[in-house]
Amino acid sequence: GDSVTQTEGQVALSEEDFLTIHCNYSASGYPTLFWYVQYPGEGPQLLFRASRDKEKGSSRGFEATYDKGTTSFHLRKASVQESDSAVYYCALSDRGFASALTFGSGTKVIPCLP
């Protein structure tokens, strides 16, 4: 079956540091890939999606590029802020609009004062 792997369970870094969260996927088809962010007490919010190889998604200073060759969709941000404190989920969908999302295990981002 489909799977999404996020290797970092938690990332603590100083404000204004560069953030990378790794996401690798396994799917039988040509999936659409998503990044969602979930703040405490809220539901997941879409950051962006990508559905073609080399397509770049971006929002709120975050970006990721769909790489079919390495089956990856790594999330990056150049300068993390305190307001970015949240859990970030990589997800995929590969069987059309009715397909349930397959989520990664999530990465908690903890910005610290420099």
Next chain:
Amino acid sequence: NSKVIQTPRYLVKGQGQKAKMRCIPEKGHPVVFWYQQNKNNEFKFLINFQNQEVLQQIDMTEKRFSAECPSNSPCSLEIQSSEAGDSALYLCASSLNYNNQAPLFGEGTRLSVL
């Protein structure tokens, strides 16, 4: 600012009691999903609908869980006889019915079964 409305936000039940939660999808979205997010932040797909029709559901849903999306009424998810293991955040999401759509999530109903 979520446009998927879930009620109630919090629900406390004793073991064996019924638990019912509701969801109003985003206007114009014919596809509705229910997910369960456990305390380890893992997502489990439960069931989805297109308009009033069930598209997919997992085996667990067929036994103690029931769900419906009647015309001109909120969608609902009901647990007939709650168990401690049902304690979780129940998320409703809606989307358009064409490919590569990103489901829009509500804020969830947090169920605690004592």
